Amino acid sequence: MGRGHVCPVCLASALDSGLRRLLQxxxxxxxxxxxxxxxxxxxxxxxxxFTVEIAERVGKSGSVVAADLQEGMLDILRRKIRGTDMEDRITLHKSSEQGVDLSQKVDFVFAFYVMHELENQTAFLDDFRMALGSKGMLYIAEPKAHVTKRGFDRTIERAETSGFSLIDRYSTFMTRVAVFKATVQD
Ligand SMILES: C[S@@+](CC[C@H](N)C(=O)[O-])C[C@H]1O[C@@H](n2cnc3c(N)ncnc32)[C@H](O)[C@@H]1O
Incomplete structure (x- = not known):
């Protein structure tokens, strides 16, 4: 899966499988x-x-905006949370190929296995920075199978240019992770 290749909806069940839960x-x-x-x-x-797991952690007083480019992915998540407590905590949001298109502010941006699918990472990193307050955090994870160490370095450099400071970086099962805090702007 190279840059700009969007993971198709037909692979959704592999993304949300018990095997992945066990391994990851x-x-x-x-x-x-x-x-x-x-x-x-x-x-x-x-x-x-990850959405439901995150919603459980932020509790009733928190909220999660679940954003995706593909309506088919959002439909699967919509069906998954229908009739559960999570419906009140999770808002589904359709993004575009150009940007996040989010009007509200958030405390944390979680971007798992998605950055390598974006044609213009900088545009999205700028949007993440806009959506975050001065204490905001950004978590990026990329699959080693599709993103080399050098490619991940470039994403980190772009994030730093967009106003993030790297606070942690590590490798875990098949995955490269970088965690940032938003740089305070004058
Ligand atoms: C490999 S999947 C990962 C899904 C999920 N984060 C996970 O780890 O299970 C990548 C997802 O990013 C979405 N995506 C790709 N480009 C996007 C964009 N411009 N805006 C929002 N979502 C996008 C795809 O539709 C797909 O659902």
Whole structure:
């Protein structure tokens, strides 16, 4: 999957499978980042493998905007949360190929396995920075199978140019992770 190739809806079940849950252990990836009451943007949410886990962590007083380019992915997530408590906490949002198109502010942007699908990463990183307050955080994870170390370095450099400071970087199961805080602007 190269830059600009969007993961098709037909792969949604693989993204939200028990096998992935077993191998990737989403709780281990998410714990420590989210607090009650936070507003989170799950950008490129797909079928919501992480969305519901994040919504559980931010609690009733928090909220998650689940954004995706493809209505088919949002439909799957819509069906998944229908009739559950999560309907009140999760707002589905259709993004475009050019930008996030989000009018509200958030505390945390979570972008898992999506940056390599964007033609213009800088435009989206600028949107993330706009959506975040001065204490905001950005979490980017990319699959090693599609993104080399050098490619990930370039994404980190772009994020720094867009107003983020790198606070952590590590590798985990098949995945490269970088965590940033928003740089305070005058
Ligand atoms: C590989 S999937 C990852 C889904 C999810 N984050 C996960 O880890 O299970 C990438 C997702 O990013 C979405 N995507 C690609 N380009 C996007 C854009 N411009 N705006 C929002 N979502 C986008 C795709 O539609 C797809 O659902």
């Amino acid at each position: 252990r989403p709780g281990r990836l998410l714990d420590g980042y989210f607090k009650e009451g936070m507003k989170v943007l799950d950008f490129g949410c797909g079928p919501g493998f």
